[in-house]
Amino acid sequence: MAAAKRFRFLLVSPYSLSERAAFQPGPRTGPKEAQLPNYAGIAHLLEDVEWELHPGAPATHGDWPVELREEFAITGVNRLPIVREACASGRYDAVVLLGGGDPGYLAAREIGHRHGVPVTSCAHAQMHIAGMLGARFSVLDISEVHNMRMADLVRLYAMTERCASIRNLDHPLPRPAAAGRPTLLGEEEKAARGEPSSMLEAAVREAVAAIEEDGAEVLILGCSAAYWLQRPLGRRLAELGWDVPVLEGYGCAIEMAKTLVNLRVDASGLAFPRDPPRRSRRRKFV
Structure with a gap:
């Protein structure tokens, strides 16, 4: 039904x-x-x-x-x-x-x-849910430049105390700047067929490092093209004895x-005031 x-x-x-x-x-x-x-x-x-x-x-x-x-x-x-x-x-x-x-x-x-x-x-959703599951999280992300976007979001969302690290898998999206480099293209299909996937192996390696070296208690995936990693990465970590949530966006x-x-809420009107607001604050805190 x-x-x-x-x-x-x-x-x-x-x-x-x-x-x-x-x-x-x-x-x-x-x-x-x-x-x-x-x-x-x-x-x-x-x-x-x-x-x-x-x-x-x-x-x-x-x-x-x-x-x-x-x-x-x-x-x-x-x-x-x-x-x-x-x-x-x-x-x-x-x-x-x-x-x-x-x-x-x-x-x-x-x-x-x-x-x-x-x-x-x-x-935003991953970071907040990660905060419900453990004290600190690490981001597993695809490339150096994309890492910097994620670092910006960690600061923007006031998650610097919660973010243990951003770990680079070095499998960028297929784009002109990535010409001649390994990308994430085809890695999901390899893993699904049971073939070796360099991206999955990088995710396992960096996830273990995030846990052992950075103190992460939850893992989140930075790029939507990497969300397929959630299940195979979770299985591999469990096989290694790590009881750690892996979130996708x-x-x-x-x-x-x-x-x-x-x-029945959407956002605070103080954080997102209407124009003009009915009431205004004389002082804001950051």
Whole structure:
């Protein structure tokens, strides 16, 4: 018997590459389930959700995946009109922003609060849920430049005391700057076939180092293209005797959205004031 649909969510991809792009995170056509990366890992979380998937605004930073701060900034601005239209439509209980680097998240929350619609995102949700599971977390992330985006988010979300480390797997997204280097392309498929995956081996190595050397008690995955690591990495760590949660962003962001809807809150009006606010504070603390 199918689960009752209790929620109405719009899931928004960070950007949409052209058909000519060398790398696509998922199929561009077919059922929404096929177009949503990592659907198999989060399908159980969507059983009570009536959901739609927006492919994201057409990429204007270039026809390749995002890693640089500049690219995250461009992508974040591009998807704000999608968030604004969704929140104003009255069709959704919440908007879930996909993508590990959270492009446009704070501005999207400001939009959502004007309409009373919760907006969640992957890194933000992972960090907060990690804080419920242990004292400190480490981020397993894909490349040097993407690591810096995650470091920015740790500071932006006031998680510096909770973040034990950011560990680099050195398997960047397939993009012009990565030409001639090992990337994450094909690593998920290798692992699924039971073949050796250099990315999975790097994740195991860096996860153990994060636990043993950095004091991490929870692990989170920095890039959405690496979320497939959650299950095989968790199994490998368990085989080594490590009882440690491994989180991925899509599931955390979806569950965070459900929590906010159930609590009937979206954001503080002091953190995201309306323009103009009914009351203003004379002094702010940082």
